[in-house]
Amino acid sequence: MIHRESNIDYTILGQVMFGNSTRSSFEGDFIEENGASHPISFYFDGPAIHFILENAQGRIFGTGMMESSLTTCFGSGGGTLSGPAQGDLGDWRGEWVQDKKEIPEPQEEQDSLPWDTLRYLCNGFPFAATGLLVAYVLFRIFAAYKPQPLFSKGFSSTRKTSNTSLRKVNQDPKQKAGNSGGSLVEYLATYTTDDKLFDLYFEIEKSAQYLGDCGVTVAKIPSILPGQVAALEFWLFDVHDHKTTAAKILMSDFCYNQQDLRSELEKKGSVVLTQPGEIIELTTKGLIAKAKVLQVEYDPDNPNPNSVFKKVVIKIGVWAKTD
Incomplete structure (x- = not known):
């Protein structure tokens, strides 16, 4: 029951019951607190979750x-939501909660592989992701889009990347942006501190013709501790412009105001401050890529305020240049 007005927040509370399955993907029902039921499907890849x-x-x-x-059958987490309407974006927070049934004793003949551990803990009783969509907050985005369940394409199957945080979206045909009207492709990219392999990229095509690649990755700073991210690199490659790959660096507030850190990253490209609403543009011989920063959260436990990213959500669009 979503009211279609701008600047209004919505919250959906409920739970999903998981049976004694050890599969990494399955279907079920999301039960709201008012009793309403909605079909829901899940896919798990280690700690990554899609639904x-x-x-x-x-x-x-x-x-x-x-x-x-x-x-483990226990834990909590969260991530990004998109839809159901064009331009809707939100967050979810959830928690695994074991029900009150007793845990059966493990079978001696079973080994101790991860999925067997899951079987020991979960077989014979369901557990619930209570409040899986506890914080479903929707808000309007400047460019309307409708999400599709598609993920990124890669340069090579040997390249280790995080495809769990890249979601393809289609531009509304009525929305005009860029030099050529409708975009060739749009993606929603989300960085979180849990993503140790954050390196998102996708191919750019027009009428099945390959035009290049675009993506966002971690911009490493030697003086920053491993595992901490204070800057992201937004880049664009044009197959018809082989001489260079256009790139800009999105820096945290603290690092942006440190001249020594800025100097380190300016070797990779021009630097910009990462803040909500900021639009970063890259141009090549035949392409224009724009990244709009939708959300920025910093690690509250870092001694330097606003220095290390906790979460960054970016919407990326690519357009073909016209003469």
């Missing part, structure tokens, strides 16, 4: 990370 919730307004696509692996 699609269907309601009367359409599909809601979710992706994120659980702080504890599914194999």
